[in-house]
Amino acid sequence: MPVLSKSVPPTPTPTATLPPDPNPSTALYCNSHAIDIPDNDSSGITSNIQIGDAKYILDLEIRLDISHSWVGDIKATLAHEDNSSQITLVNQPGIPASASGCDQDNIAAILDDDITLPVEERCSANVPSISGIFRPQQPLSTFIGETFNGNWTLKVSDNYEGDAGRLHEWCISAKISDVAATPTPPPSVGSLPSHAQIAKISGQSQALPLDCESRSAVDWAAYFGKKIDEFDFFYSLPESDDPDLGFVGNVYGSWGQIPPYSYGVHAAPIAAALRDYGLEAYAHRPLSWDELRAEIASGRPVIAWIAGNVINGVAVYVVNGVPIYYQPSEGGHTVVARYEHTVIVTGYTTDSVSYLNGGAIYTKSLSQFLESWSALRNMAVTARP
Numbered sequence: 001m002p003v004l005s006k007s008v009p010p011t012p013t014p015t016a017t018l019p020p021d022p023n024p025s026t027a028l029y030c031n032s033h034a035i036d037i038p039d040n041d042s043s044g045i046t047s048n049i050q051i052g053d054a055k056y057i058l059d060l061e062i063r064l065d066i067s068h069s070w071v072g073d074i075k076a077t078l079a080h081e082d083n084s085s086q087i088t089l090v091n092q093p094g095i096p097a098s099a100s101g102c103d104q105d106n107i108a109a110i111l112d113d114d115i116t117l118p119v120e121e122r123c124s125a126n127v128p129s130i131s132g133i134f135r136p137q138q139p140l141s142t143f144i145g146e147t148f149n150g151n152w153t154l155k156v157s158d159n160y161e162g163d164a165g166r167l168h169e170w171c172i173s174a175k176i177s178d179v180a181a182t183p184t185p186p187p188s189v190g191s192l193p194s195h196a197q198i199a200k201i202s203g204q205s206q207a208l209p210l211d212c213e214s215r216s217a218v219d220w221a222a223y224f225g226k227k228i229d230e231f232d233f234f235y236s237l238p239e240s241d242d243p244d245l246g247f248v249g250n251v252y253g254s255w256g257q258i259p260p261y262s263y264g265v266h267a268a269p270i271a272a273a274l275r276d277y278g279l280e281a282y283a284h285r286p287l288s289w290d291e292l293r294a295e296i297a298s299g300r301p302v303i304a305w306i307a308g309n310v311i312n313g314v315a316v317y318v319v320n321g322v323p324i325y326y327q328p329s330e331g332g333h334t335v336v337a338r339y340e341h342t343v344i345v346t347g348y349t350t351d352s353v354s355y356l357n358g359g360a361i362y363t364k365s366l367s368q369f370l371e372s373w374s375a376l377r378n379m380a381v382t383a384r385p
Helices: 212-223 230-236 267-276 289-297 366-374
Strands: 024-031 035-037 041-051 056-068 074-080 085-091 107-111 130-134 150-158 165-177 282-284 302-307 323-326 334-337 340-348 352-357 360-365 380-382
Touching: 024 041, 035 041, 035 150, 041 165, 056 074, 056 085, 056 150, 085 107, 107 323, 130 323, 130 366, 150 165, 212 230, 212 267, 212 302, 212 340, 230 267, 267 282, 267 302, 267 380, 289 302, 289 340, 289 380, 302 366, 352 366, 360 366
Parallel strands: 107 130
Antiparallel strands: 024 165, 035 165, 041 150, 056 107, 056 165, 074 085, 074 150, 282 380, 302 340, 302 380, 323 334, 340 352, 352 360
16 A cells, blocks of 8 residues: 555645636647656756647646656646746655655656645655646646647756656646636635534445446435436446546446546536436536535535445555546547546545445545545535535
């Protein structure tokens, strides 16, 4: 199991939201030209992505794929040169928490302002040591309101001797619009109790190899007084090569693949199917940790998408799932992760999370849960909008 920090993750500052946009779209640009990162050279290397789309930025995230045998040496900055904007994405993670920084290998992560855990505190003993979706050191919201076009430059440097690395790929994913929009603060969830636990919720083991989402959905529905057959629910789901639209692949396939191979389904089709059965169900991506706690404190369990599982009491919980951009045949892109799985969150304390998985309740550290939940961008289904 990975080495986990004993400190409690800080309560996140609510992320500003944007007003409804008349014509939003998404865009993904990647540079896959690999470059060696020289050892102990603060000048580092630069990699560019040239974009010709002049729409306005509503939201932005960055994916980094870096191999390095001591990621605490790494600093990465992002500049939008045409607008003279620049931020630090990662700055020697583990420093000053550790005098030598994170001494583990490799980064395969997406940086997104909306996620709870900061990238600077990540350091797993599993490889890649920094993987999942995390908050960058400085906010990507710096670029909101700028036009997307122009030259984007990633600079990566190694800042201590003894280890070298390689930048394999980096990507920019953006939500863009013909109309500029100014972020507005989200509504506050109010004061939350330090702990809460939902009682009298039960479940069963899934009947099919890859229908965890259907099993979670019918157990969640049963808590709200609606009995649904697991097979009926599963066969009501649409099929697609896009998990945001329907079930991907063969339900009898092997666990741990990504689309277009046998995979599963994301939150939106599950919520839609639950509504077809007469329940109030809403998909979120992301759902904040505060919003999840508010649901539990109000007595409403939450279906959460994680990377990993517990089977027959044996821990195979994949803490640092690797988020991957996937482009389905119908266009657009989404984030997927190997070992996608669902659980029903039933409780929390200041340093732990309880969840229903099959027929049993398990408890994991808060840090471990948040890291695993981050791999699919805090995806969830709740009973409220």
